[in-house]
Amino acid sequence: MTFVRRYKDAMRRLTPGGLSDRVLRGLNRPPRLRRRRWAGAATVAVALAVILAVTWLLRPGTVPGGGVPVALAAPDYPASTTYQEAQEAYRQAPRPSQDYLTALEDFSYAAAGSLLKTAQGNRLCSPLSLALTLSMLAEGAGGETQRILLEALGMEDTAALRQETAKLYRLLYTDNEVGCLLPAQSLWLDRDIAFRQETLDILARDYYAAAFHADLDAPETAQAIADWIAESTRGKLGGHPDAFRQDGSVGMLLYNTLYFYDQWLVPFAESQTTPQPFTLEDGSQVQADMMHARRTGVFYQGEGFTAASLPFQNDARMVFVLPDEGASVEAFLADGDKLARCLTADQSPDARTGTIEFGVPRFSYEVQLDLREGMEALGLGGLFTQEADFSGFSSELLCLASARQGATITVDEKGCEAAAYTEMAALAAGAMIQDTCTLILDRPFLYAVVSASGVPLFVGTVANPAA
């Protein structure tokens, strides 16, 4: 008998009968613990519904036990395609209205200016990721909260926002052998919160948002969120669950992720990449790996900068804006209009066609952004106050506790890979909205050790902790 035959027979004999049934039953349970040497016979398996059946049969407010998040709504994502199919689909796809696209562009440049102004060093944000998260939030907001969200997004009502967002999602979604642009959304509701299924269904249908019921304080949920972000950003973000642990006050988490990868229409030749000095803001220099290429294209010179772009294979492009010598990038972040003008200058009527000598340094970095200050500058401060209204999700939610974004980008000779996630956390009713105080004991202070009955056991002062 051959090795192959014997090996196959052995492996088939080792595959336990009924395994698929157990897997199907167990999908809604955490993995069972390894049996110890002294353990008895096989553990008892409790029959539970398949997770997708639970998704659709679950009545509002009912929650199965266990620490593993339960899916409440699941979107039907577009299929991956070939590059040729993607080109054809792009031509045929119903487009969002020009009004919506203009409003989205205006919001994006305003948001980029506000967010990047609050950061230092290498900066990065995803205005689209923020816009899609705020759009989801608007769907479940009421009253004045919904009004300020719609106003920031430049939309009249949620019905229009919903339709246009769905068209935008289908237009943008790209997954072919050349590159991809993958937006994804999810909603995580605490298991003690009663929620409105109708809102979750709208979010699944029009925003392609998956919804989960989970114990938001449980480490398993933090792991599930980290895994979800890692999956939807092809491993570029997410990962460590500690970044997603909650403290017991959060009732809902909203996420958008965006993953982008595309190849340059014409790649840079690696043989042309050479070390070259890069001058920092303070005048000092560092060495950068500079990629070189000569291309025929459109460029703009004027108003204190030069701008040109390089196209990707799947129709996106990367715009580069170089402030004139002596000018700083800060001036361009001053307002959304100025930022929009310089980042679209290569498309303006004053742009010229000619030969462009490109020198682009390879770069790769990751950032974390607190969005609150930037959102307040966009008129969205009301989301963080006691007056916020998220009753469309649940009557048991208060205001936003936090909003943040993680993002990363890599640019090299082949193309660009970038990813972002936006997280918004809403407080649960019953969580105390507290004033904050800082107590840093960095000068002489008093202290006492006091017994449970109130008697001071020791009293002292610290004049110098290093003595």
Next chain:
Amino acid sequence: MDATVASQEMEALVRHYTPMLYRLALTRTRNPSDAEDVVQEVFLRYLRSPHPPREEEHRKAWLIRTACHVCRNRAASAWFRRTVPLEGEIPLEDPQEREVFDAVQRLPLRYRTAIYLHYMEDMPVAQMAKALGLPVNTVKSHLHRGRALLRDALKGDYDDLRETL
């Protein structure tokens, strides 16, 4: 999405891929209990994934890659290192089958995985390379070394271990 269709699709997926994933996980973890846990974890991740691949070849590659990833995570966990793997639970009564199985299980992990995917699942090298995220030549090298070690362990009893790719 229609719940009935979705449930049926998921059930078909689980029934089709569970045996392959279980055997792969058993090959890597050497423990039936862990292997079953790995299979559940892989399907849980598939359900939670916002962009699960739909096309057959991509889906198989995704499932294999995820299974290897989950096995690796379990091996690295502190809990795993503190506990003792259960031995003697491999129910193979035929001594020659036992000998072949043990010889493969004693191989280093990367050779063991390549031997399993190639000989048990009949995967061509190109498909294995894609599923494991490795260059084709690396996979060929793993198979070559794995077969050489098996020839030594099994004392040249099997002619088909001598054939080249």
